[in-house]
Amino acid sequence: MRRADRLLDLIARLKDRKLVVAEQLAEQLEVSVRTVYRDIATLQAQGLPIDGQAGLGYMLRGDVNLPALTLSHDQLDAVSLGLALVEWIGDDDLAQAAVSARAKIDATWSDQPTPAPSQRHLLARELPHRKAPPFTSSIRRAIRERRIIKLDYASQDGNRSARDVRPLGLRSFHAGWLLIAWCNHRDAFRVFRLDRILACELSKQTFPFEAERELSAYISERGKPAPS
Known part of the structure; x- marks a missing residue:
């Protein structure tokens, strides 16, 4: 977690106006107690009305308004996927509202270029009936950081293969989740079921931007890639 995000999270946890000890905050934020002390000192130096001291606890005095959107990558992915589902299953007005909301979210994404609609990496058509496997978060991270992933994959007939x-x-469908990828072994787009x-x-290893191997290229010719 970036320090700026952690400071905002710390403020949010102190907004209940209840005395909270540094050890509890450290556990919640997954940092050391010393880091909590430093963060609180930073916020106090910036003028936030935080009362308390080490060993006794801290509380926020008065109201503090946070920025309208302070979302982590995981939180942004969750909101984006939810709105993508609404685009498909909602009525026309609700679907248009979801499109508009996603555009506003794009405008607040400050730490990387704003993606075009066809480049968003979380897509949806139907509600998934299977929970995404634990490694899905690693795949989402790989998508964000443009990193190669190595798969041990089983095809429908049970044959196993190693794929880079x-x-x-990622796309949800009626039976679970699909990974849309460029397969270096096949030198073509491939779609992998996460449950396989x-x-x-x-x-x-990271991979460069190549227009003909990007998600937008897949979407423009969707239906053509051969199944894995």
């Missing part, structure tokens, strides 16, 4: 792929997007991925390893 460029992860491009036996192992997933996030490599340190």
